[in-house]
Amino acid sequence: MCRGNMGGAALMKLKNRQDFWSGLMFVAIGLGFSLYSWLKLRLGTAAEMGPGYFPFWVGLVLAGTGSIVLRSAMAKGATETFVGKFDWRVASLIVASVVLWAILLPHLGLFVSIFAMVVVASLASHELRFGTAVLAAVFLMLFTYLLFVRGLGLSFPLWPTFR
Amino acid sequence: MEFFDHLMLGFSVALTMENLTYALIGCTLGTLVGVLPGLGPVPTIAMLLPITYVLPPTAGLIMLAGIYYGTQYGGSTTAILVKIPGETSSVVTVLDGHQMACNGRAGAALSLAAVGSFFAGSCATLMVAAFAPPLTKIAFAFGPAEYFSLMVLGLIGAVVLASGSLSKAVCMIMLGLLLGAVGTDINTGVVRYDFGIIELQDGIDFAVVAMGLFGLSEIMANLELKDLRIKVASKIGSLYPNRQEIREAAPAILRGTAIGSVLGILPGGGAILSAFAAYAIEKKLSKEPERFGKGHPAGLAAPESANNAGAQSAFIPLLTLGIPGNAVMALMVGAMLIHNIQPGPQVIKSHPDLFWGLIASMWIGNLMLVILNLPLVGIWVKLLKIPYMFLFPAILVFCTIGVYTLNNSTVDVLLFAVFGCLGYVFVKFGCEAAPLLLGLVLGPMLEENFRRALMLTHGDFSTFITRPISGSLLAIALVLVMLIALPSLRNRRNETFEEA
Numbered sequence: 001m002c003r004g005n006m007g008g009a010a011l012m013k014l015k016n017r018q019d020f021w022s023g024l025m026f027v028a029i030g031l032g033f034s035l036y037s038w039l040k041l042r043l044g045t046a047a048e049m050g051p052g053y054f055p056f057w058v059g060l061v062l063a064g065t066g067s068i069v070l071r072s073a074m075a076k077g078a079t080e081t082f083v084g085k086f087d088w089r090v091a092s093l094i095v096a097s098v099v100l101w102a103i104l105l106p107h108l109g110l111f112v113s114i115f116a117m118v119v120v121a122s123l124a125s126h127e128l129r130f131g132t133a134v135l136a137a138v139f140l141m142l143f144t145y146l147l148f149v150r151g152l153g154l155s156f157p158l159w160p161t162f163r
Numbered sequence: 164m165e166f167f168d169h170l171m172l173g174f175s176v177a178l179t180m181e182n183l184t185y186a187l188i189g190c191t192l193g194t195l196v197g198v199l200p201g202l203g204p205v206p207t208i209a210m211l212l213p214i215t216y217v218l219p220p221t222a223g224l225i226m227l228a229g230i231y232y233g234t235q236y237g238g239s240t241t242a243i244l245v246k247i248p249g250e251t252s253s254v255v256t257v258l259d260g261h262q263m264a265c266n267g268r269a270g271a272a273l274s275l276a277a278v279g280s281f282f283a284g285s286c287a288t289l290m291v292a293a294f295a296p297p298l299t300k301i302a303f304a305f306g307p308a309e310y311f312s313l314m315v316l317g318l319i320g321a322v323v324l325a326s327g328s329l330s331k332a333v334c335m336i337m338l339g340l341l342l343g344a345v346g347t348d349i350n351t352g353v354v355r356y357d358f359g360i361i362e363l364q365d366g367i368d369f370a371v372v373a374m375g376l377f378g379l380s381e382i383m384a385n386l387e388l389k390d391l392r393i394k395v396a397s398k399i400g401s402l403y404p405n406r407q408e409i410r411e412a413a414p415a416i417l418r419g420t421a422i423g424s425v426l427g428i429l430p431g432g433g434a435i436l437s438a439f440a441a442y443a444i445e446k447k448l449s450k451e452p453e454r455f456g457k458g459h460p461a462g463l464a465a466p467e468s469a470n471n472a473g474a475q476s477a478f479i480p481l482l483t484l485g486i487p488g489n490a491v492m493a494l495m496v497g498a499m500l501i502h503n504i505q506p507g508p509q510v511i512k513s514h515p516d517l518f519w520g521l522i523a524s525m526w527i528g529n530l531m532l533v534i535l536n537l538p539l540v541g542i543w544v545k546l547l548k549i550p551y552m553f554l555f556p557a558i559l560v561f562c563t564i565g566v567y568t569l570n571n572s573t574v575d576v577l578l579f580a581v582f583g584c585l586g587y588v589f590v591k592f593g594c595e596a597a598p599l600l601l602g603l604v605l606g607p608m609l610e611e612n613f614r615r616a617l618m619l620t621h622g623d624f625s626t627f628i629t630r631p632i633s634g635s636l637l638a639i640a641l642v643l644v645m646l647i648a649l650p651s652l653r654n655r656r657n658e659t660f661e662e663a
Contacts, residue, residue, distance in 0.1 A: 018593040019328065025592065026334040033341045033356075041355060047622030051353040054610045055344040062337035069330045084591050087387040091587050094383050094559070095580045101563055102576040117563065118556045124386050128552040136553060140560050147199075154568055 015080040019073035026066025034059030093124035109159040110149075114141045169519050170292055176520030177527055182225050185218065186524050189226035190531045193233020198240050198543070199561050208234070208494050220502035221517050225524045227498055231491055232284070232528045235474060236536055239276045239467060240543055244269060245558060247378040252470035254600050255438040257377065259455060259462030266458045271404035273540045275412050275460055276467040277533050283420040283468035284529035287475035290424050292522055307615035308626050312636035314609045317436045318601060319640045332598045339602020340609065342367055349607070350614060362574035371566055371575050372603055375582025376589065376596040378562045382555050383587045403540075408460040415445050415461035416468045423472025428480060434473035435604055441469035447646075475525060481506055482518060 037043065037052035037059065044050025097120040104113035115137045122133030148154045176182065192211060211230055215223035242253040243260035256276065263272040305313070318336050345356040346366030357363040404412065422444065423437035445465040446455045455462045481492045499506050504514060566579045589596055620626040628634045 018591075019331065022331055022334070022592040022594050025588075026331075026338070029338060029341070033344075036356065041353065042351075045622060046617050046624065047620075049350070049614045049617065051348040051351045051355055054613065055341055055355065058337055058340050058344075062334055062341065065330055065334050065337065069328065069334060072328075072330070081593060086587075086591060087383075090386045091383050091584065094379065094386070095584055097559065098379070098563055098580040098583065099577060102567075102573040102580070105567070105573055105576075114560055117560065121556055121559055124383075125552050125555065126386075127550075128556075132552075133556070136556050140557060143557075144560060144564060148564060148568070155571075156567075 016073040017083050018081040019069050021083060023066050023068075023070030023073055026069060027063045030059045030062030030064075030066055032059070034063065090124045094121055097121040097124075106157060107161065109161070110144070110156040111141050111158060112160060114144060169515075170523065172516060173292070173519030173521075173523030176221060176516050177225065177524035182222055182520070182524060183527070185222045185226040186229045186528050187531055189229020189231075190233045190528055190535060193230035193235075194237045194240075194532065194535060194539075195233075197234030197237020199237075199565070208491055212494060212498060215498055216501055220499070220504060220514075221520050223498060223502060224495070224517070224521055225528075227495060228521060228525055229528045229531070231474070231495075232471075232525075232532055235471065236277065236280065236532050239280070240273060240536075243272045243276065243463075244543060245378075245554075246381050247558070247562065248373050248600075252434045252438040252466065252473070254373065254377075254435070254597050255442045255466035255470075256463060258442070258597065259457070259459050260467075262456065262458035263460070263463060268404075268408070268458065269543075270540050271408055271460070272463055273543060274403050274537060275408065275464050277536045277540070279412065279416040279419065279464040279468040280471035281529050281533040282416055283423055283472035284475055285526055286420045287424045287427070287472040288522060288526040288529070291475060291479055291525075292519075304632065306630070306633075307612040307619065308630050308633040309636065311609060311612040311616055312627055312633040312640070314436075314605045314612070316636050316640040316643070317439060318598075318605060318609075319643050331594055335594055335596070335598040336602040339599040339604075340606040342372065342599070343603045343606025344610070349611060360574065362570075362572055365570075366607075367578060367603070368566075368569055368575060369600070369604055370569055371578050372582050373600055374562050374566060375579045376586035376599070378558065379579065379583025380586025380590055382559060383583065384590055385551060386555065404460065412460040412464035415441075415465040418444060418448075419465035419468030420472045423469035423474075424476050426469075427473030427476030434470045434477060435601065437469035437473035438466035439601055441465040471529075478522075478525070482521070 034056050037056035041052030041055075042050035043052045043056055046053075097117045100120055101113045101117040104116055118137035118140060119130075119133055122128040122130065122136070128136075145158075149156060149158070177186070196211075208227065208230055212227070215227055218226065238248070238253045239256050239260070242248050242256040243264050246257050246261040248254040248257050260272050260276065263269065343366070345363055347354050347364050354364050419437075419441040422441045423434070426437040426440060427434060442455075442462060442465055445461045446452050449455065449459070449461060451459070477492055481495060496506050504517065563576055563579065566575050567573065569575055586596060616626055617624070626633070627637060
């Protein structure tokens with residue numbers, strides 16, 4: 001019945017990697033929200049709840065449930081799962097294209113930002129070549145103009161503003 | 164019978180050339196705009212609202228209602244074809260609807276959604292016509308404790324949706340609740356979790372989260388796959404559901420309609436709760452629950468019918484009590500006020516032609532949409548054949564613009580990117596996004612009702628159990644939890660016994 005080394009053995013037997021990292025993430029987020037509530041917001045009592053009451057407790061419950069996920073990921077009978085490989089290139093290019101759009105819009109207008117977004121995003125696709133991407137960008141610029149600005153009457157900064 | 168008199172009055176109003184035309188325009192506009200990934204009912208209606216100002220009140224409201232339904236249909240189309248939920252309740256449609264599309268049954272999915280929605284809409288319209296006044300009495304019996312318990316029940320039910328682990332789904336719901344807390348607290352006016360960013364003071368918009376978690380992460384996940392995605396082109400099959408699919412979907416449509424009609428009346432989250440509840444119940448009742456999440460027709464038909472029925476019956480609290488059930492209804496209230504009509508119990512008496520005309524045209528609108536959409540199914544399915552390398556930039560652009568137009572805010576777009584990353588992480592970690600979205604939507608209401616209930620009893624928690632309706636709702640929730648948890652507990656115990 002020697003279970004002295006159980007900690008180490010459990011970690012080495014970590015099969016459910018997805019749940020392990022998920023659990024860790026949940027515990028961190030839950031504790032984070034609760035900590036913020038505790039430090040920055042008034043908790044109040046059940047009868048007179050402050051703004052921090054609800055998030056504080058929900059955060060703790062989240063951390064608690066997250067630790068259950070964590071524990072069960074390390075249990076012996078856990079199903080084996082793998083965390084798929086993160087394709088940082090694709091992910092960051094797509095995110096960058098959106099962020100670029102948001103940054104460029106107020107300064108360089110809708111057309112330029114759409115163009116930039118499509119071109120950057122095209123780098124993430126292994127099939128889309130630069131020339132085709134430019135064509136697609138122009139098409140989308142036109143389409144969005146006709147639909148959103150002319151058709152639906154929305155207002156966007158369209159052209160670059162130089163001060 | 165009064166019931167028929169009312170309907171006759173309604174149809175006589177709705178079937179004028181003028182009103183029919185406006186209904187048609189509304190439906191078409193709503194569908195076309197709703198189909199675009201990234202534009203859901205709220206931004207669409209908000210954009211098209213000014214058009215209705217110049218119309219006479221009845222016509223204006225009829226057109227708005229047409230737009231509303233149109234966007235619902237359009238939103239389902241996007242959810243099925245491109246896995247992007249156009250509005251809150253489409254989140255559930257995405258689950259099995261998109262899988263059906265991946266299995267080559269896109270046409271069947273779209274047709275089932277259209278027919279199921281029409282059937283549900285028709286039944287709900289009849290219900291609204293017959294039961295509008297008595298149904299509001301039920302709504303009156305619901306106090307804050309009951310609302311809280313109902314939402315808890317709804318959230319627990321949502322956990323059944325998770326094809327994965329129970330505890331991870333609960334965590335995702337909690338995360339949704341916490342995200343819902345971001346922004347200004349209604350009761351105290353204190354701003355929470357804004358980290359100094361002004362735009363966060365109004366909270367995080369649902370559409371931003373939904374499109375980021377589903378749309379953006381989906382694009383990332385798809386681009387990762389070197390050997391691209393949907394092999395739909397090779398397996399299009401017939402455009403309409405086959406016998407077996409109809410057989411599987413029909414009972415789901417009936418149950419979904421019933422659930423949606425009842426739950427939709429309760430102000431706040433009616434349509435989305437109905438969609439989740441209908442899905443959960445279908446999964447529980449099905450003889451093959453493991454097929455849910457992989458393209459089971461009932462998993463598509465039930466939430467589609469439920470959310471359409473819910474959308475119809477959401478008009479009840481609006482028209483009878485003057486309480487808007489969701490953001491769209493709130494816009495309708497705005498439209499009514501512009502036309503100098505105070506929504507409330509007196510609308511039935513003071514403007515019976517408006518009230519019943521609106522109800523009759525709801526049905527007509529539903530009919531028009533089925534007629535519009537069924538032939539269009541072929542066209543939508545062809546859209547899937549466009550090579551992904553052309554499709555994804557378009558989706559990206561539309562989603563981004565759609566997010567921007569919500570509040571004319573680039574901060575929203577940045578948040579959209581953040582949630583895209585988060586969604587990508589969730590995909591890798593095997594966490595399901597749907598429960599999070601439900602938590603996000605219901606979080607603020609959950610908290611508010613929780614607070615109110617406890618304020619009324621000065622901090623006495625037993626109110627949730629001692630009040631009969633609330634108590635029974637919580638009891639059902641507990642039973643559900645045990646039903647879900649016990650089998651997995653039993654398996655876990657068996658496994659550990661085997662290992663030992």
